[in-house]
Amino acid sequence: MYKVNLIKLFTFSLLQCLLLGAPIQAQDRSEELDRLIAFARLAGDIQYFSPTDMVNNMVLPDGWENIIWNGVRMSRITANERDFVDSLARYFRPIEPSLQLTYAGEKITTAPQRVEKELTVSRQHKGLQLYTGRTGAFKSIRTDRRSLIADANLSYFDFIRIRVPQGQAGKAYEIKLAYRSEHNRLLKCYVNDTFKEDMNLAASDSVYIQRDTIPQDADFYLIKLVFSESLGAFSLAHDGFIRIGGKKYSIKDLTVEEVPASIKGVEWRMIGNDQKLFDEVNEIGDTLRLQLTGQISAEFPLAVYATKEETYPLAPVSAVHYPYNKGLPKNLYFDTEIQNDLNLRLTNVILIWNVFRIAFVYNPFDEKSEIEFLRHTLNEVLEGKDLDDYDFTLRKMLHAYKDAHIFYYNKLQKGKYEFSAPITLIHLGDGFYVKKVHDESLDGRLKPGDRLIAIDGEPIEKRWKKQRYFATGSEANLINNAGVFGLLYGQSGSQVRLSFGDVDTKADKEITTVRNFRHPKKHLYTSFLERSDNRMLNDSTYYFNLSDNNLTDTLLRFIDDPTKHIIFDVRGYLTRDSEQKKLLNKLITDTVVQRNMLGYHILSPTNKKFVSGPQVYVPENKNPKAKFYFLMAESTQSAPETFLDVIKYWKVGTLIGKHTAGANGNINYQYLPGDISVTFSGIKVVNSDGTEHHRNGIPPDHEVGYTLDDVVQKRDPFIEKALEIIALHADKKL
Template sequence: MRLLLPFVLLAFGARGQAPQALSKQQEKNLSAFARLFGYVRYFHPSDEAQTISWPMLATKGSRQMLAVQNDAELIRELNNLFQPLGPTIRVFSTRQPVKFDPATLQPPGSAHATKVVSWQHQGLYTGKGKMYQSVRLNRPGTPGSTTPLAVSMDASAYAGQPYEVDLSWRRGKNSPPATFTITHRQLLGGTENRRATQQRPNQAVAAAGNHYLFSGRLDSAAQRLDLALGAPAGFEDSLNVTISAIVKGKKVKLSPVQGESDKASDKQTVEIDFTSPDLLAEPLFKEQSRLGDYVTREVAPGISCTVPLALAANAAHTYPLADSLRLNQLHIKANDRTKYPAEWARYQGERTIGLPEVRLANVIEAWNAMRHGYAYWGSATVTPDTLLHQTLRRAYRENSTLEFQRTLELMTAALNDGHAWAMHSAYSSRHYTVPAYLGKVEGQVVVLQVLTPRLAPQLRRGDVVLTIDGVAAEKVLQEQASRISGSPQNKEFRALLALADGPKDQPTTLTLRRGDSTLTVRQPRTMFTPNYQTGNLITAQRPNGWLAPGIYYYNLATMPETLSPAEFQTLAQAKSVIFDIRNYPGNGVYSLIPMLLKAPAETTITYNMDMLRPDQENIRYSPNVVRKEPGAQHLSGKMYFLTDVAAQSHPETFLGLLRGFHLGTFVGRPTSGANGGISYVPLQSGFSVSYSGMLVKNADGSRHHAIGIQPDVLVTPTLASVRQGQDLILETALQLAKSGK
């Protein structure tokens, strides 16, 4: 996207003085920390590692890495940061390797371990969405995303006083017959969400007719007490809760409040997690790490690490146990407000992107999700390590919100993935453009369609755009495309859609060539900048209907979940049907496939990424086989499907199945080449990134990513066809249908 948004800069404050570039030692420190961070977060299965706030650790670690002066200090600091999360994690000089000893994984003589805990990843779960899964085997499943109860209590009159939570529930008829472990956790003074001293991690209670009482003390700065109850999947019990402050030995019931507090720092949160030792996470696939499995990696030149991938455990703990004092020191506490402003500010909802450690932490989190979860590193412009170093350098140097947005855009652009975006909550949807569509025809930027009739005297189809606000259109196009991720055709398509975008109603000046004349048009930006799903809105719209005797045109963007009886009868009468899928249709299109099949068929276009080890080592791709049976209704005519770059993701799945089942002729241009589920990574200060986390191939096993589905008949529009308002792709399909080819 083109980010010409001066009002955004005002909203987030003036740009501070840019810091100096990273030194070689700082860059080495940060890259070593980044690699080890991902190994521990996603592949070391200790219970201690599940208690940490990973964004917080990324920020704290980044700040410390900036201060480390030499390799010896780096080794010491990395061990200090990560051994509290796993005592068997080791960082050492590559010249003096530390041999991994599996005996260190065994519990002490008095303890008894009966289970092996390890990670399985199918894709990589990054905290948002349900497309991908990450589970720790032999540990309770992740609590469900639903919140049966969430209340905020006014505690302003009782700061510093004891409080009591009285919780009861009765079992729903479909709840599993299991006991539940209840863990009480607090957010003290608006900072780190960590286990409180009054936790009872092993208290088992019956699942029906239960009553649970626990107490705590309100922080001296607390104005509110927020209570959230989360339950695992399948938990359908009825929950009731009473929260009381204790004043001079008497209970005073706290009342719910409406709305949000103006200051997030005035919150104190209690979370109660319902987990069940009887409802362990189900394995995602057969292969599992074994006790004694580990990885040794060089995280920076001359510095290596060893990280175990499986740990012995009983119902209460993984082994060996970490030093609780060192673990506690990793958590940011209320009295650290001055010492650690970045971490504190994170929980205040403040815009902290001006702090280098926050920007660096965002890069480290984003890069690790991509490093281990992105499906197409072979198609990227640079290697993962090069991308990490490039982005760390940019993030340290470019310290405004707008600059960091561009840093993330360049990071995702290097993936060459149409599903890779860099987003910010404040201006992700605030782009506007002139009410016209632009395209690239015969090597020139051209007006394809004018959407506002009153503009017709100023803009016409086929006008060649020479400059935009005084800058050559081709230069603007290349600059836009440089921050867009995807195939070459996808980069160009999306860059053209946003070529003239900017703040709402702000005029843009276009210099045009029309025949032998050159003219200048000044036009306000009044239309939302369209996204890639715009599709055949760019071409002349036409209603569904007969194009010639026996030949019917059907725009799949108009298709409901199922064809109506009248629509089916019409299509069944046609000798040929031209389906237009230069768009983003609904899921109803899949109901067409059984109507086109003559016999049962199966094909495979998507593959899950099954992972046990970091860096996608020994990754396994498990196929998702699609089997279809012929339907009761059948369309016997010859089928043509119109394609172009606007078909991305969901429509490419539909087209991929059609191609796999050999159900029609594709006419037009290549599709986008970006399919499979999207993985989203939430970051600090309102940022997020996304990428493709599933392998997709064409049905014949050939590469799909960044290439797309190739048409059987390639059609390229011309300047003459644009000026005459012709839809060459449709006209070509019509001619093929008439000839029966």
């Protein structure tokens, strides 16, 4: 009895180790990190560059998130490096049958015999398309074979949606289809996401008879046509009738507005093999080689032979029966509780790191420093005490990539950084000052120009060392987002004790207030303008807040009036209306060809290049224009930077203010287990004169910033500078 209890205790302890992430025995931390890094590199490269059917199919069953999570657990409980190599072989050979592993010069696995087939399959990436977070600008495919990730972009259309005639449930039916296609088409029939049959349509202008059976007890019947955006020239229609149990019915007469949501229906998926994204491809013989540790090396092919049905060599198991992609909850993306699992925390770091090292266009690391960065980050997670430590580690990780287009969300932290003390701050070079007070109870105790000294007794200099990690990108962007719009944030309703230096007396003073204020995020940069509405500032000068307002008839009339001066305020974002109505085309008088955005063509971790594509802007008319002036600041980023790049380098108007954020280009979304998401830059941007844009932005023609006196007097030096320039031009004409 005593022995049985001991066995039960040992079994329970082992299970706890596997589930909670604790190693079975004390290990040298350095060796543990070596194995985690080796696993991370191999897993990421196979996931994104192996072209096998198994790698492709692993997108769907339980996903690569499960594979990485279980691999992290495996790496941490392996007793020694030799056993670790054996584990890698068991783990990855079913996914990549051609994987070769070597340990201390000994071949652990060898390449199978080559089987030559008529197709060659390899991977191509434009940026990086992620199954968990799709963005239209990015695409990942397998040449000459279907990529399941492309299913994420399929369109669904109700082809037939009918009420089943009484007494016809469970009976066979047929539908005559008329179609037109220039080449062969394959429709795959699915029922409840389970493949049922193929429908082969030969290239022609022809008919096809589809036969099937209506389910027993069905009141409704639904057929969905599913196709990709790259469908090409193709048409498909029924002849208007369905024959059920030998009886002919009009489909129009049976059609209903909708069917119950519980009915998924039949899907006819029209899916072809992926076409090349660009000319350069991996070919048979191209190999990815990795030195994972001092003793372990790995390699696998970047291109394999295939038929229309399978890649070769064949995998020893199917995706459904692969044993190492199980374990995480079915709702892993939204289950915040799984962040308590240490292995899951390590997994998310690895998932981020692999994506960023492959596709982040502003990657600041070389291969050596990249690995050291991963080591440092994993070690921080292992040493972290709680979920707040973990969250802060992820913030520091993203901060290290130095791009203001990186956004981070962790649902577990929601609410902690949404409410501010009722004060707007401004940074004046030597510190943070009060710009505006939003609580009447603080009137007389606090005023514009007071300098912030401490928060809850902690000096600002010390608080800022940690707070700066809550943003990324240029120093100006850190100050604006982590400082001006971040220093005073905290839990809703929480009290905060603030120490200030009085602007007049220079004496220290202290106030206690409540975090109950939300800054309007619409404008990341606040001015001192008492009015932000569109209006005439003098007889010839019109102010238009382009970050807040849709285009008006008055603005459009003034644009083509050469006697007018128009000041556009772009210290926030651009309205969607200004893009939809093509404001830029109304401002220019000559065609502009902008080549400042560079797409990322990726064939392997070491074979990547940037390719530019033109953006063309054609003037709406060539009429004489008004004089244009544009106010901009450190918070001006993304689409406004594309807009202002044309204004600057094609001399459309005068730029006044500060360098923009230097954070432009499309972004990729990555969703992680535990309800976490991050974004990263997927398109590189340069200024049109060839200068660096990243973290530098568009330089102004006239640099302007706030002084302490501006803050105290509530002046807007940006507007004043614009009016000064306009007056100077008027004087010259006189």
